[in-house]
Amino acid sequence: QVQLVESGGGLVQPGGSLRLSCAASTSILSFPTMGWYRQAPGKQRDMVAAITIGGYTDYADFVKGRVTISRDNAKNTVYLQMNSLKPEDTAEYYCQARSIGEDYWGKGTLVTVSS
Numbered sequence: 001q002v003q004l005v006e007s008g009g010g011l012v013q014p015g016g017s018l019r020l021s022c023a024a025s026t027s028i029l030s031f032p033t034m035g036w037y038r039q040a041p042g043k044q045r046d047m048v049a050a051i052t053i054g055g056y057t058d059y060a061d062f063v064k065g066r067v068t069i070s071r072d073n074a075k076n077t078v079y080l081q082m083n084s085l086k087p088e089d090t091a092e093y094y095c096q097a098r099s100i101g102e103d104y105w106g107k108g109t110l111v112t113v114s115s
Contacts, residue, residue, distance in 0.1 A: 001104070002024050002025055002026045002030070002031075002097055002104050003024070003025035003106075004022055004023070004024055004025075004095045004096075004097060004104060004105065004106035005022070005023045005025075005106055005107075006020060006021065006022050006093060006094065006095050006106045006107070006108055006109035007020070007021050007023070007109055008020040008021050008109060009093060009109030009110045009111045009112075010110075010111070010112070011112045011114065012085055012111070012112070012113055013113070013114070013115050014085060014086060014087060014113055014114075014115055015084060015085065016085050016113070017081070017082060017083045017084075017085065018082050018085065018111060019079055019080070019081050019082070020036065020079065020080040020082070020093055020109060020111075021077055021078075021079055022034070022036070022077060022078040022079070022080075022095030022106060023075075023076065023077050024076040024077070024078075024097065025076075026076065027073070027076055028071060028073060028076050028077075028078065028097065029053060029073055030097075030099065031053075031097040031098055031099050031104075032052060032053055032098060032099070032100075033050050033051065033052050033053075033098040034050065034051055034069075034071060034078045034095070034096065034097055034098070035047060035048075035049065035050035035051070035069075035095070035096040035098065036048040036049050036050070036069060036078070036080045036093060036094070036095060036096070037093070037094045037096055038089075038091035038092065038093045038094070038111075039091055039092050039094065039108075040090060040091040040092075043091075045094070046060060047060055048060055048063055048067065048080065048093070049063065049067055049068075049069035049080060050069065051069045051070065051071050051078065055071075057069055062088075063082070063089075066082065066083050066084045066085075067080060067081065067082050067083070068080075068081040069081075078095060080093070082111075085111075085113045086113060087113050087114060088113075089111060089113050090111060090112050090113050090114070091110075091111060092108040092109070092110050092111075093108060093109050093110075093111055094106055094107075094108045
């Protein structure tokens with residue numbers, strides 16, 4: 001079983017940037033896909049971005065052009081670079097490791113975009 005620990009959240013002004021990190025306790029090469037999700041209070045959890053072992057990336061329409069997902073297999077870490085942040089990006093951001101038959105989740109890191 002893998003442990004995922006997110007970090008890098010915080011308070012940022014509109015238009016600002018943040019880089020989130022997701023550190024895994026085991027090799028992320030064990031998981032075909034790693035992803036970032038977010039959940040705002042009272043709303044469902046939505047996929048933000050995902051990246052496969054082969055480097056294929058997928059982004060939600062609401063972040064396209066503002067967000068980049070990347071992975072460092074040697075460090076067992078997945079990153080989410082977020083630019084041009086908007087107040088509506090405020091949410092808890094969760095890392096996900098997808099394997100066949102089971103998904104693993106971190107506990108989240110809070111991103112607040114406010115002036």
